[in-house]
Amino acid sequence: MTTADALERTLARSGYRLTTPRRALLEVMLGLGDHFAADDVVEAAPGVGRATVFRTLRLLQDLDVVCQVVLDDGRAAYRFGAADHHHHLVCSDCGAVSDFASGDVEELMAGIAQRTGYQIEAHRLEVYGRCGACQAKDAHERAPLAGATA
Ligand SMILES: [Zn+2]
Ligand SMILES: [Zn+2]
Ligand SMILES: [Zn+2]
CATH class of the missing domain: 3.30.1490.190 (Ferric-uptake regulator, C-terminal dimerisarion domain)
Structure with missing residues (x-):
């Protein structure tokens, strides 16, 4: 199972330190089920700006921590999957x-x-x-x- 601690270690190996807001965002994402839309994250983390959510998702994608999946209605979602x-x-x-x-x-x-x-x-x-x-x-x-x- 993916945990915030495990992700923190993965990011550290790539030279990224998890700031407190980023860690909070990760924990929100991990609580959203097997896949989630960017808007779900924005909604679940009211204290965090939209731009920060998108930047963090982009970073996590670049590091192969999250991947994008196209749902059967064509919407894009994200998930924590195999690296x-x-x-x-x-x-x-x-x-x-x-x-x-x-x-x-x-x-x-x-x-x-x-x-x-x-x-x-x-x-x-x-x-x-x-x-x-x-x-x-x-x-x-x-x-x-x-x-x-x-
Ligand atoms: Zn089913
Ligand atoms: Zn995947
Ligand atoms: Zn392939």
């Missing part, structure tokens, strides 16, 4: 976001670079669907007797 390159699974039902990595996707990118002559600097992949928990919930609702003893 290594990864992609996202977004549940269109409950909105949960999780990370995944795939060697096949990276190979595909190498192939595209070769075919197009493009020097690929970045790519993003979000996969939208329904998570296991939402599918299980549906199955349960369709067959209420089967779940009666649970």
Whole structure:
């Protein structure tokens, strides 16, 4: 689990000292669930200016502490995720976001670079669907007797 202390150590390794307002912002972000919008942070930290929120998010992104995820309605959100390159699974039902990595996707990118002559600097992949928990919930609702003893 990501904690403010762990993040503080990560930032320190990159030469960043956490000022008190930045630490307070981090703690607000950590309390916002598995993903959050910049506006959620602004709303949850009334004492902190909008510009500071955006600057801090930018810094955390540059340090790979937070990543951006595009939700199924096209809105951008942020989340504390894996520091290594990864992609996202977004549940269109409950909105949960999780990370995944795939060697096949990276190979595909190498192939595209070769075919197009493009020097690929970045790519993003979000996969939208329904998570296991939402599918299980549906199955349960369709067959209420089967779940009666649970
Ligand atoms: Zn991510
Ligand atoms: Zn779900
Ligand atoms: Zn990738």
